[in-house]
Amino acid sequence: MKKFFSLILFSLLTFYFLLFTVIGCAKKDDVIKLGVAGPMTGDQAKMGMDFRNGAELAVIEWNEKGGVLGKKIAMVVSDDQHDPKQAVSVANKMVNEGTVGVIGHFNSSCSIPASEVYNRAGIPMITPASTNPQLTERGFDNIFRVCGRDDQQGAVAADFVINRLRLKKIAILHDKTTYGQGLANEFKKALGNKVGVVHYGGIIQGDKDFKAVLTLVKEKKPELIFFGGIYPEAGLLVKQAKELGIKAPFMSGDGVIDPKFIEIAGPSAEGTYLTFSPDPVKIPTAKVFLDSYHKKYGDHGPYSIYAYDAANIMLTAIKDVKSTEGKKITEKLHTLEFKGALGTIKFDKKGDVTVVPYVIWITKGGKFEEYK
């Protein structure tokens, strides 16, 4: 119990400390405000914090070098609770606060409605993680992403299933969100008629019991179960499938590649295939970033490096055009060739990155690693 109370006390203190730092930052006017938005609380908070930390590291580095345009950079962190409604109100709030650019959001279902707010306000937005194709397909010139797209991701996954695993019967589940269902659809589309889809259906995000739908899937004897969604549900699905005696492996996308997934699923996570970009540990340019990140925050999350690069690109563009005007920054972003931690990043006309190497990962020995 003593531990319990000291935890309470500690959390309360940290909370107040955070509260005051936020208030302290907001008071200053002679700063350049960079917005960071994502799920900072709730079941996906881990992703949001990875994100925030990555962007913060970039901001700290810039501030150490004297900031940008002679001013210090202040981060405005907003919590969208992976709720589309909340994302829109958070977006409006950040526009009103006068942020010059936004790094975020995490979930496609949040990024898409929020991007309309930023588009109207003319503020450039770079998402480190939203992969739904629709985000950059609507002719908004100020919306960018440093990650890949689900049609690319789905195609890589489908190719792996058809040509490497050579499977014939597959079940597909998704969490009915823009990202999850989008990825599942792209995957299904890419499978074509080479593979039989024996089950295709949704689950409820936030639910804890998936045994009913898994029992149904088990009856149809698929050789692999593909899940479009995020790690809390994926962890429970994989675990409960094992409990029901389902032997078919799972496969999922970039929303699942988080240590929390293995923590939730336990040993059942073994052998789960995932599509994600190559391991940053193996990218030579990422070494400096990873070292300073580990020193400051501990282990890096899958999207920390993307948030870091996104923030750096945004700040570089501001520095290059010597202005905080959204229109000028946007124009610069379209032509900028940025050498960041991930390698060289260049945006195409739509705002997507020009090179996206998706590779297959596997869960092995309680860790994620690239599949060979």
Add this chain to the structure above:
Amino acid sequence: MFLQQLINGLTLGAVYALIALGYTMVYGILQLINFAHGEVYMLGAYLGIIILGFLTSIGFTAISLPLAIIITLVISMIFCSAYGMTIEKIAYKPLRNAPRLSPLISAIGVSIFLQNFVMLSQGATDRVFPPLLNAEGLTFLNARITYLQIFILIASVLMMVGLHLFIMKTKLGKAMRATAQDRKMASLLGIDIDQVISITFIIGSGLAAAAGVMVAMYYGLVNYFIGYVAGIKAFTAAVLGGIGSIPGAMLGGIILGLMEALGASYISSEYKDAFAFGLLIIILILKPEGLLGRRVGDRS
């Protein structure tokens, strides 16, 4: 497949029933819908993680896992009973003679307070229950039941039978039934109403805590928000069976669990929650007092 869904549904239903009992008992005696009840269940789940984590750290779980689980269950139930009793004393007792809406608002306040209390003290992220009985179980007739499911079913049935015997056979149980029938008359006959109400909250909260610990073990995932959905489902179960009726809450819970499992598999997994609440609407139209509830006049 039907057998498997039956097992899934029964496990879920047993848990709903345990939580529903707390709602129905409190309603039976105070005509109060205790909206903080779901939060007591959530506290039970968190206490389960803390206590079991502690037992693991001193190496107790390695000696005897079943004993460790039972100790966790008992300690969590004791703590939550204390929580339940305290909530009643602080938030409901001063309002006992106030209009019926006041304690209801107070209950919602307690619920919000407890959610935020846990969020601030334990963090907003998911907590993972240490995996214990991973996926081990029995297979028969193509259906699979894990040891944990067997444990949940047996423990729930034992608790429900125990509660039934307590209410039907003991003097305190008789006092509870008398208080539920007519509070003023019972007090005139020398029953200590305050004590009966305290005991109601203690038992209800204890059962919710047990459900919390078992669910935390079953799914392995706990956050500060689980009390909300579980509370609503259990409340539905209580209304389904007839709020105020103890066998009704048990039946309602089981029916709700089965409906969800069977609906999700035979109709659509995307509308799992819709079946549960749809059933509630149908029952309320056809039999407003619930399956086993009795039609009573307005007592207030």
